Structures are given as C-alpha cells and as structure tokens.
Amino acid sequence: PNRTRYLSELEAGEELMIVDRDGNVRFTNIGRVKIEWRPLLLIEAEHDGKHFKTITQNAETIRLVTEKGSISVTELKPGDEVLACILEGGRHFGTLVKEERILEL
Structure with missing residues (x-):
C-alpha cells in the first residue's frame, strides 16, 4: 500500500x-469489497441570503440536527429548519483548502 486508490480498484x-486520527498506523488485509448503489438526495438551504446545497444518501438512517433533536x-x-456549520473555503477530508472552490455549471 503506497498510494491512494478508489474503492473500485481494491480486491x-x-x-x-x-x-x-492520531496518526497511528497499522496494516490489515481486505476481507471483502462491496459497492452498493444507493439513491441520493439533494438538500438545498438558505441562510442570510446565501444558498447552500449538500447531497446525502436518501435513507432513514441519515439524520440532520435540529433545535429539537x-x-x-x-x-x-x-x-424545515436544520442546524449547520457554515465555513469558508472548500474541504478535503475535513481539512480547509482555501484555494478550492466548487463551481456549478
């Protein structure tokens, strides 16, 4: 294992x-690779005149936070109102990438 690969490339x-998360490393062998096709859901929101979009899996187990739970x-x-954390810049695995922008064409 010396490079990043897509799940579809693994066997x-x-x-x-x-x-x-602490940087501890260990090695293991893949027991099974399973790729499932799931329906997705586009969620659009507005806050202070700005529009936001996110895509989630359309499943009852995917939940958003509200003031009531x-x-x-x-x-x-x-x-419906949900709580969100609004940050500047793009993200890659949760890490801020200031020069990254997502353009919708």
Whole structure:
C-alpha cells in the first residue's frame, strides 16, 4: 500500500494501511469489497441570503440536527429548519483548502 486508490480498484486479500486520527498506523488485509448503489438526495438551504446545497444518501438512517433533536432526511419537508456549520473555503477530508472552490455549471 503506497498510494491512494478508489474503492473500485481494491480486491479481497490485498493489504492496506489504516491510519487513525492520531496518526497511528497499522496494516490489515481486505476481507471483502462491496459497492452498493444507493439513491441520493439533494438538500438545498438558505441562510442570510446565501444558498447552500449538500447531497446525502436518501435513507432513514441519515439524520440532520435540529433545535429539537434530529430528523431523518427521508422526513424532511420544504421549510424545515436544520442546524449547520457554515465555513469558508472548500474541504478535503475535513481539512480547509482555501484555494478550492466548487463551481456549478
């Protein structure tokens, strides 16, 4: 394991590196690779005149935070309010990439 690969490139039995949030590294072998096709859901929101979009899996187990707790994305209705963290710049695995922008064409 010496490079990043897509899940579709992996095969059972191959060795891969696992790194935790503290940087600890260990190696293991892949037991099974399973890719499932899932329906997606586009969620659009507005805050202070700015529009935001996110794509989630359309499943009852995917939940958003509200002032009263949480709500499944399958139960969302137009006008529902959810809590969000709004940050500048693009993200790559949660790390800020200031020069990155997402353009919708």
